[in-house]
Amino acid sequence: NAGVTQTPKFRILKIGQSMTLQCTQDMNHNYMYWYRQDPGMGLKLIYYSVGAGITDKGEVPNGYNVSRSTTEDFPLRLELAAPSQTSVYFCASSYGGEAAFFGQGTRLTVV
């Protein structure tokens, strides 16, 4: 089972550049989430989706966009990257109120 797959694993961006973090899951989960993890700060929710075509903002959505055109994929778009977006990004999925499964993360540095 592949579970939740994130690409890329590492990326360095220059200020003002844009990029898309990819996330795909093969468990037919309806819920998908994007979190960022900063040292000592815990995980903060950026966006989440309860199903294809439905997305909603989390705690820290500014500077990000998402789409959910299929059950499997939930890409996160960064527009005009800023140093404050340097972080580790995690994608996760779950089926309803069941356990959440996480990807291995994308470590992003904005310079």
Next chain:
Amino acid sequence: KQEVTQIPAALSVPEGENLVLNCSFTDSAIYNLQWFRQDPGKGLTSLLLIQSSQREQTSGRLNASLDKSSGRSTLYIAASQPGDSATYLCAVRGNQFYFGTGTSLTVIP
């Protein structure tokens, strides 16, 4: 807004010792609580899930309890091993998952 706190922030124990990690949350209206393990530079690995109607769950040397009314959960690790060294995170599920900042565990051989 749900607030999740984990105490202690760091813990160092000799191999073989039994230990307890604590998690507290402010809003008892949760669907479930999940304990994760995170190794340095890695993703989160699910350890145990406790539904809101349950009191505890066990997996091998791990036992997690949930007292929803008091907003507390504990993760008990029996006979700790150096391979248990990692950061342990708890997350409570309301309309989203709310995470604590974790307990960094070091088991000394």
